[in-house]
Every structure is written in C-alpha cells, then in structure tokens.
Amino acid sequence: MIAEAGHFALVLALGLALIQSVVPIIGARLHDGALMNVARSTALAQLLFVAASFFALATLYVVSDFSVLNVFQNSHSLKPMIYKITGVWGNHEGSMLLWVTILALFGGLVAAFGNNLPLTLRAHVLAVQGWVATAFYLFILLTSNPFTRIASPPMEGRDLNPVLQDIGLAVHPPMLYLGYVGFSIAFSFAVAALIEGRIDAAWARWVRPWTLVAWIFLTLGIAMGSYWAYYELGWGGWWFWDPVENASLMPWLAGTALLHSSVVMEKRNALKVWTILLAILTFSLSLLGTFLVRSGVLTSVHAFATDPTRGVFILLILCTFIGGSLTLFIWRASTLKQGGLFAPVSREGALVLNNLFLTTACATVFVGTLYPLALEVITGNRISVGAPFFNLTFAPLFVPLLIAVPFGPLLAWKRGDLLGASQRLIAAGVGSVIAVAVLWAWTRGGSTFAPLAIGLAVFVIIGALCDLAERVNLFRASLPVSLRRAKGLPRSAWGTVFAHAGLGVALIGIVCETTWNTEYIASMKINDVARVGGYSLTFEGTTQHQRSNYREDIARFTVSRDGQPIAVMMPSKRNFTTRAASTTEAALLTRGASQLYISLGEATADGSIAVRIYHKPMVLLIWFGPVLMAFGGVLSLSDRRLRVGAPKPAKAGWRTLQPAE
Structure with missing residues (x-):
C-alpha cells in the first residue's frame, strides 16, 4: 500500500507540474493576477506530493519491503539502518526521485520566499520550473518507476553495491544534486527574462542568491565526492579526470563565472546578454551531467542506468531544454538593452577576464570529456582522454586567472588604477617570493615549477588579506578604528576574502600532494x-x-x-x-x-x-580549501543586502531598480 501511495503521489505531482507549466503563462498573457498566482500554490502543492513520494520510498527501504523491485535490487534486511536510508538514492530510480524532489524544493522556496518578485516574473519563473519538472516526472513514471512491484516477492534482497555502503553516500549525492538542480532557478530566471524581454540590475540581484546557494552546495558536493573516492576506492588519488567527475566540474566552472558576471550586472547594469547566456549554459551543463551519469553511456560507480530507452529519453529532455532555451536566446537577445560601459582596466574588466578563463577552462573539460564519446559513436573507435591532456590544457588556464584574482577587488568600478592596485599588493608579492625561495632551499625532488605554484597560491591568499586590510585601513588608522571598520564591513566582502583564500589553500594542497607524495x-x-x-x-x-x-x-x-x-x-x-x-x-x-x-x-x-x-603531505588542504570557499559563499549569502534582494516594485509594473553601490 505504501508503494501505491508513493506512486500515486508522484502522478499527482506530475498533474500539478502540468498546471504550473501552463496556467501562469496564460495568466501573464491575460494580465490575470489570479491565474498567475496559481504558480505559487501549485509549486507548494507539488513539493508536498513529491516529498510524500520520496518519503514513501524511504519507508519501503527502512522496512525492507522486497516486494518492490527497487528495494529488492538495492537493499538487504541485515544492512545497517544508515545504509538502508542512503540506499534510497544509491540507485538509478531513487536518485532520479531525489533529483525531482530537490527540483520541487527549489520551486517551493521561490514560491514561498519570492514575494518581492514582480508577479509576472514569478509566474514565468515557476512555469519554467514546471516545464523541467514535467519532463523528469514523465521520465521517472515511464522509464524509471521506483515503485514497481514484483509478482512473487523474494524473502531477501540483493543488497546495495558495496562501494556505496559508506557514510559518504549520505552526503555526496544530495549535496551534488542541490548544486545541479539549484542552477535550474537561474535557468528559469533567464528564460523568464527572455520571454518578457526585460532584464536589469534588479534581475541580477534577484537571481544571485539562488545561484550562490547552488554554487555552495555544488562546491561541497564535489569536495565530498573527491574525499569519498580518496578514502573509499583505495587508490590513494583524489581526482582522476573521470567523465563523471568532469560532469560535476563543468557546471561548477560555469556557475562560478555566472556568479561573477551577475555581480557586474548588479553593480554596473552591464554584461546582460552574457549573464543570461551563462545562466542557460550552467543549467544545461547540469542536465548534461545528469545525462552522462544516468543514461548508461558511461561505466562508473556513479552510472546506474543500463536501459537504452532511458538514455534516449534523457537525451530528448537535454535537446528540448538546451535547444529550446538557446533558440529563445538567439531570438530575444538582440532586444535586450546593453548596460553601462567600462574601461578594460577596471573591476568589471577583471571580472570579464575571470569569465574568459573560467569558460575557456570549462570548454576544455567539455571537449576532453565528450570527444571520446562522440568519436566512438561516429567511428566505433575507443580512445581515452585522461590526466595528461587535462593537466596540459586545463592547468595553464588557471595560472593567469589566479594572478588576476587578487587584483579584481582592488580595482575601482568603471575605471581602475592598475599601478595603484599593484602597489597595494606589494605585501602579497613579497610573501610569494619568500615562499618560493624557502621551498627551493628546503625541498628536494619534484617539479621545478612546484615552488612557483605554491608561491602563486601564497600570492592569492595574501592578496585576499590585502583587500581586507585596504577596506579597514589597517596600519593607516588606529587599531580600534580598523576593528570598527572591519565589524562594519558587509558580509559579502568577508565572503569574497574567504572564497579567494580558499582557492589558494586548495592549490597548496594539490601541489604538495602531487609533488612530494x-x-x-x-x-x-x-x-x-x-x-x-x-x-x-x-x-x-x-x-x-x-x-x-x-x-x-x-x-x-x-x-x-x-x-x-x-x-x-x-x-x-x-x-x-x-x-x-x-x-x-x-x-x-x-x-x-x-x-x-x-x-x-x-x-x-x-x-x-x-x-x-x-x-x-598537506593533502587535507585540498578539501579544506573548498570548505573555506563554501564558507565564504555562506557569509555572502548571509549579507542582508543579498538576502533581502531587490525592493518590491510598485504595482505599475517591473521597474528598473538600481542597487546601492
């Protein structure tokens, strides 16, 4: 009875998603507030029913109901309770149910806390969420039903894949999915803006908290997955450039670029078209990751699906949403008004440079990951693209990026002073030179470039601290004054310091582990x-x-x-x-x-x-760095200006709202 209730709840969630997909769009066209508000109620109701469906599946695992095929194939009565629960998403069907549950959660959060959004924008955003949800509900119900019964129930289950019987499975997949699926909100905002043909600084302020939430969870999910592979698989490695790992890295790179681009748009009302495109591409890469992992085209501990029908269905979803959104972008992008101008040497220019390197690195990973698959489909030949390719192409792109990172916060908006920023980074430069000299003197063996790489990491860390010192007038004002200024700094400023420093900390761990292991x-x-x-x-x-x-x-x-x-x-x-x-x-x-x-x-x-x-040596810094970066993201998210978002507009319509500098 529990299985049938869970299945029925999933069907009802599909019906609600269909209503959410259609009625608010009609309401927006007719300027009917009642119809547009249907999006809010259906999103909350959809969350309720899909959560009930997920709870039903979890209950079936807890009670070891082996009359359900999914439970029989992935559980065992003697398995510890923690692994019975984590086994819910340790398989294809359960993981997809978790995927749509998180999707409904984000839609419900927008419905519950999006009261400051213009009514038409909220209606369009939730309608787009409904389109995505509908596609995945159909995928689950038609090809991956987790509640299928067995005619003659066995007495015992087959047990969960032993590799997945680890506490890391309790954390890694949910974190990763919160990141993957969280970017659907940025995607929905982008498509909604293209439908309405209006985008401004207020839009960037509305979308940035949701993007930041997804980025935080994806950062932690990737770090947790890396640490799980490190201690569980017994190989002693923490990153293998596996296609499944790359599938999570690509949306992280694009999402990081999106975060920085949205800052430019919020502060300077610039990079509108580029920010919209990044929002679409980031979620598209998340969908691509779902396809790679769940379609069966890859053989991995992550890839559960083997039925070609599922792969074709997900490929259709992929083509529909990526192709449809990019087509809409091509059609509507020319109607979007361009924002303010800025000099190449400025904070905007530094953030554009950041975007350039991040997206190029993302494209490198994309080509290296998909080229072998495409070649096999076209020619039947199998090739392997591994660490040598990525180390020679990906790593060099991050060197100029890391050099530029400390300069960005020290440059002024619109037009900056590169010489002045360099002078304020003298301490960082001196610290990095000292680090290189000490390492060359004290270390033996390893790459000649390792001390230089650690020197670069030290430059990034001290550079982040230099930005903080400049903001509080350290050494130029009395200590009590500097402390008062530090206390009054926006939390987003502290978040930037921690996130940038975390990047340097992770680099130190990577270099030390790979060089002196x-x-x-x-x-x-x-x-x-x-x-x-x-x-x-x-x-x-x-x-x-x-x-x-x-x-x-x-x-x-x-x-x-x-x-x-x-x-x-x-x-x-x-x-x-x-x-x-x-x-x-x-x-x-x-x-x-x-x-x-x-x-x-x-x-x-x-x-x-x-x-x-x-x-x-220093291997834990590899994961401490991302945790520090995620902590910086949490600090930024706790900034009142970011939590409150843009002010609620007047009833006359969606006005362009300029955020405070």
Whole structure:
C-alpha cells in the first residue's frame, strides 16, 4: 500500500507540474493576477506530493519491503539502518526521485520566499520550473518507476553495491544534486527574462542568491565526492579526470563565472546578454551531467542506468531544454538593452577576464570529456582522454586567472588604477617570493615549477588579506578604528576574502600532494617494516570479524617515528557474500594537514599481504580549501543586502531598480 501511495503521489505531482507549466503563462498573457498566482500554490502543492513520494520510498527501504523491485535490487534486511536510508538514492530510480524532489524544493522556496518578485516574473519563473519538472516526472513514471512491484516477492534482497555502503553516500549525492538542480532557478530566471524581454540590475540581484546557494552546495558536493573516492576506492588519488567527475566540474566552472558576471550586472547594469547566456549554459551543463551519469553511456560507480530507452529519453529532455532555451536566446537577445560601459582596466574588466578563463577552462573539460564519446559513436573507435591532456590544457588556464584574482577587488568600478592596485599588493608579492625561495632551499625532488605554484597560491591568499586590510585601513588608522571598520564591513566582502583564500589553500594542497607524495607498494609478512615519509610502519598480522552483512579482514600496523610509537592503523578488506564483491577500507592517520594512508591488496599463499602505503603531505588542504570557499559563499549569502534582494516594485509594473553601490 505504501508503494501505491508513493506512486500515486508522484502522478499527482506530475498533474500539478502540468498546471504550473501552463496556467501562469496564460495568466501573464491575460494580465490575470489570479491565474498567475496559481504558480505559487501549485509549486507548494507539488513539493508536498513529491516529498510524500520520496518519503514513501524511504519507508519501503527502512522496512525492507522486497516486494518492490527497487528495494529488492538495492537493499538487504541485515544492512545497517544508515545504509538502508542512503540506499534510497544509491540507485538509478531513487536518485532520479531525489533529483525531482530537490527540483520541487527549489520551486517551493521561490514560491514561498519570492514575494518581492514582480508577479509576472514569478509566474514565468515557476512555469519554467514546471516545464523541467514535467519532463523528469514523465521520465521517472515511464522509464524509471521506483515503485514497481514484483509478482512473487523474494524473502531477501540483493543488497546495495558495496562501494556505496559508506557514510559518504549520505552526503555526496544530495549535496551534488542541490548544486545541479539549484542552477535550474537561474535557468528559469533567464528564460523568464527572455520571454518578457526585460532584464536589469534588479534581475541580477534577484537571481544571485539562488545561484550562490547552488554554487555552495555544488562546491561541497564535489569536495565530498573527491574525499569519498580518496578514502573509499583505495587508490590513494583524489581526482582522476573521470567523465563523471568532469560532469560535476563543468557546471561548477560555469556557475562560478555566472556568479561573477551577475555581480557586474548588479553593480554596473552591464554584461546582460552574457549573464543570461551563462545562466542557460550552467543549467544545461547540469542536465548534461545528469545525462552522462544516468543514461548508461558511461561505466562508473556513479552510472546506474543500463536501459537504452532511458538514455534516449534523457537525451530528448537535454535537446528540448538546451535547444529550446538557446533558440529563445538567439531570438530575444538582440532586444535586450546593453548596460553601462567600462574601461578594460577596471573591476568589471577583471571580472570579464575571470569569465574568459573560467569558460575557456570549462570548454576544455567539455571537449576532453565528450570527444571520446562522440568519436566512438561516429567511428566505433575507443580512445581515452585522461590526466595528461587535462593537466596540459586545463592547468595553464588557471595560472593567469589566479594572478588576476587578487587584483579584481582592488580595482575601482568603471575605471581602475592598475599601478595603484599593484602597489597595494606589494605585501602579497613579497610573501610569494619568500615562499618560493624557502621551498627551493628546503625541498628536494619534484617539479621545478612546484615552488612557483605554491608561491602563486601564497600570492592569492595574501592578496585576499590585502583587500581586507585596504577596506579597514589597517596600519593607516588606529587599531580600534580598523576593528570598527572591519565589524562594519558587509558580509559579502568577508565572503569574497574567504572564497579567494580558499582557492589558494586548495592549490597548496594539490601541489604538495602531487609533488612530494611518497609511496611504498609491496607484499608484507608479519613483523615486516615499511619506511615512508619518515615514518616506520610494522605489520603485526590480520584478524577476521563477521559483521551484519559482510566479513572483514583487518590488518594491524604500528606506526612509529624516530623509534617512538605514535599510532596504530587498521586497514581492512570487506567481503559481501550477497553481492559476491569486496571493498578496501583504507586506514588514515592525520598529522597536521598531512596523512599516512594504507590500503590492502590480496593475500598470497605464503601468508603475506599486498599493501599500498602513502605519505601525502598537506593533502587535507585540498578539501579544506573548498570548505573555506563554501564558507565564504555562506557569509555572502548571509549579507542582508543579498538576502533581502531587490525592493518590491510598485504595482505599475517591473521597474528598473538600481542597487546601492
């Protein structure tokens, strides 16, 4: 009965989405406020029903109802409760239901908190959300129904993919989907503006908080996914340029460009057409990521779908929304009035440069990801585009971008002083030179460019602090005055500092890990000692334990440094009998921002066991940087000017509202 209720709730959500797609558009054409307000009520009701459907599926997993095909294929009665719940979205059907639930959540939030929007704009935005929702409800109901019953229910389930039985699955997919789907709001705002043919600085202020929310979640989702792959897959790597990873990176790059472009539009009423295009492209890349992961064209732990029908359906959705929105853009873009002019050397110019490098980097990843797939479709030949290509093409684009990052906030709007900004960044330049000199003197081995890259990261971090020092008149006014100015700074200014500094912190982690990482790969017997990164690790044997739904072989290593024991590390291998599969659980020892990492291989006939031991200097900075960036985004979002958005316009219509500088 729960399955039928969940299925019926999903059908009702589809009906509401259809109403939301059509009636508000008619109301906008007829200037009928009652019909336009239907968008608000249907969006909230749709959220209620799809949430009920998702709750029904989660309940089926909790009670282990194996009469439902989806539960049978992805759960087991002995599985821990946390993995029963996370298993809801650890499969194709459940993940798509989570996708539309989050889509309905964002639409409901616009309906609930969009009272300051012009009525026609809100109607058009929610109608576009309804179009997207309708397409995905149809996809789920026609090709990926999570509530399909089994005629003869089995007594036990097949269990969830062992690799996905990890706490990271509780965080990574929801975070990623909140980012992917969150950009649908920016897309809906862009399409709504094109339909009405009106866009101004107020539009940018309305759309920027939603874009920022999506960007924050996508940043955290990518970081969490990277860390999950690092400790769960046992390879010791944190980024592999896998097509699925690239599918999440592309909308992040485009979304970062969109955030900066919307700032220019809000402050200077410029870059209107470009901002609209970026909003469309960002969500289009999110849809592309959904297609790559859910269509079955890729083989990955992320790619659950194998039915070609699903791939064709998602491809039709992709073509409809991307093709339709770009066609509308081509038709209407010429009618949009251009904004204010600015000199090349200005804050606007710096943000345009930022957009240029970010979108070029995004295009590079796009080509490297899709070219092998397109070539295989056309010729049948398979090629692999991996790390060498991306490292040689993507990385150089970020060098000039990072050099430009500290200059942007120090340049004035409309016309800036490059020499003056350079003078204010002298401290950052000196700090970066010192960092390069120290690293060249103290480090041995690795790339010659590694100290230069860390020097660049230090330049970015200190440059962000220089911007803060300039704003509070540090060293030019008394300390109490500077503290008062710091307290009075907008939170968005603090957010910019943290976000830019986070970029530099992540770069330090990337360079240190890839340059000075050391490894030990061998077969070890009891009492053998491995020496890695100044540590000695003694293998003391293995023990076996039976868990609820798997058997675990645990190895014990004693870690010492300079003859003094400091810790015990216990990596393991888990064997899941139901799935006839095994996973490797790496052991991690954190020392500051660095880590020791042990991963087990197969045992041999002579009693030895294959091990991989890594010392990864400063590796945690790779993920601390994105967390710092996301924290900066949260600070900016908490800025009252951004939360309140544009003032509510007069009833006469949607007026152009100039935001305060």
